[in-house]
Amino acid sequence: MAGALGPEIREKFQAALALSRVELHKNPEKEPYKSKYGARALLEEVRALLGPAPEDDDDERAAEDGPGDQAQGAAEPRDTEGPGAQRVLRLAVVEFHLGVNHIDTEELSAGEEHLVRCLCLLRPYRLSLDCVSVYIQAQNNLGILWSEREEIETARTYLESSEALYNQYMKEIGSPPLDPTEHFLPEEEKLTEQERSKRFEKVYTHNLYYLAQVYQHMEMFEKAAHYCHSTLKRQLEHNAYHPMEWAINAATLSQFYINKLCFMEARHCLSAANVIFGQTGKIPATEDTPEAEGDVPELYHQRKGEIARCWIKYCLTLMQNAQLSMQDNIGELDLDKQLELRALRKKELDEEESIRKRAVQFGTGELCDAISAVEEKVRYLRPLDFEEARELFLLGQHYVFEAKEFFQIDGYVTDHIEVVQDHSALFKVLAFFETDMERRCKMHKRRIAMLEPLIVDLNPQYYLLVNRQIQFEIAHAYYDMMDLKVAIADKLRDPDSHIVKKINSLNKSALKYYQLFLDSLRDPNKVFPEHIGEDVLRPAMLAKFRVARLYGKIITADPKKELENLATSLEHYKFIVDYCETHPEAAQEIEVELELSKEMVSLLPTKMERFRAKMALT
The missing domain is CATH 1.20.5 (Single alpha-helices involved in coiled-coils or other helix-helix interfaces)
Known part of the structure; x- marks a missing residue:
């Protein structure tokens, strides 16, 4: 890269970068941004020494363009070798760092202005080796900024533009581009191609990560899962991950596959999460993580508990899915359906190899072997009998105990209760398989x-x-x-x-x-509501139905008590029928129970009359 650069500019810029890296907790308590403000002052001095940016029609047009126009349809990269171009590039790099600085100090509007100015300056050169990394990082930061403002469409446009530019650059040029820190370094201090490549790939991985968040926010769950998987896979490939964070993201991804009933993929994500989480504290500290993750025991135990809860959901959902596929219309085991599923099991096993090729795969070599070793101990096919269900139950119960170690009732009431409810649900579904x-x-x-x-x-x-x-x-x-x-x-x-x-x-x-x-459900005056809320409609109707049935099941030798019980039973059946007549939406929630209630409303009065007649004779 040509263009003379005075030692004063170089030293000020390097000093600004050094101050930018100072952690907030190392600043005075009353001045948490002291080092950031110091870095900003130096960057502004560097900008002044570089001189004003040249007036350029391209720059004016870039300012008018939307974010999506700034990386699409790029022309041939303009030459960056001349001294004028070099000054523009350095000014753009300073604008980029000023933008990040303002965002770090929560001055978002000012940060946005600097980042947009950076894009305007670089637009003619954006596909060049000197500029592409800075350009993508500026767009990534703008994507995050707009996402935090909850302007998700704007965020998405910036991030998709970055992804498109990365793909175009790799297809048309492919050489590892300069890192933003290199524009103020002498030639002999420049990064190696290997280090440049590593940093550029990390920038793209961040881009995919942010896209995953945006798609999740937009409820584009398929896309979000795809980008999350790509991010995790790339982090492993480039050895650029923090074990605890990677593991929790993989475990979270498993929940998407569980909801889609893709149990092989979910099992793979959870197995990988276990293996990578086991590396916590063993990975040396880096520039991004100055302290080893193992130095934060509370966070470690919390993440361990969260991964355990993802495993519980895996076991529970797989067992519940098996129950749904084998139960009859009253919720009991249907032996014919069980036989049909046994016949299908062989076909499922025969297709396992082709399914594996489509499944999410993480890691290579020893890491892949370690993940496979965890996977092989856990079934992904629906259990068909008590013994198979019990295997999953015991695994789920193991993770219940693990989750409860952190999520205790003191301090984590809601989480603790949810874990206990899942434990109860595991017993409930296991009971279905028990004869x-x-x-x-x-x-x-x-x-x-x-x-x-x-x-x-x-x-x-x-x-x-x-x-x-x-x-x-x-x-x-x-x-x-x-x-x-x-x-x-x-x-x-x-x-x-x-x-x-x-x-x-x-x-x-x-x-x-x-x-x-x-x-x-009653109001403060103990009055039962005339209109039951949608969120409790079905459970309320079911409760009424079961209360009616329970009164009819009480065993007593006292005829008077028997008649009272039948009257109470009729009262509850009648409530269901009457409520569904005036609230048609309720009828859709309890179709089977409503039909039985109508039947009982017509039968019980006759039964009660016979009972009274019998009592009169005795």
């Missing part, structure tokens, strides 16, 4: 034992929604246990008083918690 009814009862009992203590400690005023969720879940667990005990009793010729007492006890507990849930 022994007594053992199923014990699984539901375990759920109740872990859920009941939660609502004792929760203030319903602050945790109303969580309280409702838990009350409903406990009620349903008691309800399932009662159904199982009734089924066990039905198989006996003469159920003893102990079983009858147990059924009634479970019934009473289920009623208690359903009633607590329904009472939580």
Whole structure:
């Protein structure tokens, strides 16, 4: 690169860069930006020494262009060898650093002005080896700035423009370009081609990372996942990652694949997260991470807990997906569907190799082997029987215990409760695969034992929604246990008083918690709402239906009590029918339960009349 450069300019610029790198906590507490302001003053001196920017029609046009016009359809790169061009390039580099400086000190409008000026100066040269890296970095910073303003379309345009320019440059030129720090260095101090390449690829990786965030914000989830995967893959390839951050991003990506029911891809992301997280504290400190990640134990344990929660979701969703594919219309195991899925299993295994080629793959060599070793211990095909489901359950439970080590009820109430609810859900779905009814009862009992203590400690005023969720879940667990005990009793010729007492006890507990849930919907005057909110409509209708059914299941030898129970049961069935007549949207939420309620509304009065007649005769 030609063009004489005086020692004063060079020294001031290097001093400005050194001050820019000073960490905020090393400044005085009352002047956190002292070093940034010092760097800014030096950069402004350098700009003054370089002289004013030349007037140029191209620059004026660039100022009028939108961000998307500034990297598209680039002409042949203008020659940057002349002294005039060199001064323009150096001025642009100073404008770039001033822009970043102002953004770092939270002066966003001023930062934007400097970055736009940088782009204006560089526009004619943007595809040249001297300028492309600065140009892309300026656009990346503007993309982040507009994203923080929640002007996502503008941010997207800048970032997509950077991506297009990178691709065009690599296709047409390809040589490692100059880094922004090199424009003020003597020839003998310039970076090696290898270092330039490393820095330029890092700039592009950042571009992809920011694009992933923007697409996520725009709910373009497929694109966001693609860019997130590309970012993670490139970070590994270029050995430019922080293990803890990389692992949590990979684990987060797994959640996208879980929601898409792509379990092989999700398993790969989580396995890679485990392996890379294991490197935390073993990677030496760098310019970007002056302190080793292992020096922050609280953050380490938090991230470990977050990755564990992603594993829990993997196990739970895979088991629940298997349940959905094998259950009949009342939620029990359908043996015919189970047989069909067994027949399909062989086909799934035969296709495994081709699926693997489409799956997300991270790492090469030893790293790839380490990730595969974790993967091989975890199934990705839907479990078809209790033993296969139990494998996933035990893995999920292992991560429940790991997550609870950090997310304790003291300090992390909501997170802790969510982990416990997931643990309960694991037991619930495992019970679906269990054929022994007594053992199923014990699984539901375990759920109740872990859920009941939660609502004792929760203030319903602050945790109303969580309280409702838990009350409903406990009620349903008691309800399932009662159904199982009734089924066990039905198989006996003469159920003893102990079983009858147990059924009634479970019934009473289920009623208690359903009633607590329904009472939580009442207004401050204890009046039940005429219009039930959309967010609780289905659970409220289900609670009413199950309360009606529970009253009909109470076993009693007292005819008067029996009649009272039937009347209460009818009252709840009638509520469902009447509510759905006046609120058609509710009918869509509980189609099956509504039909059964209508049936019971027509049958129960006759049954009650027969009962009264029988009582009158005795």
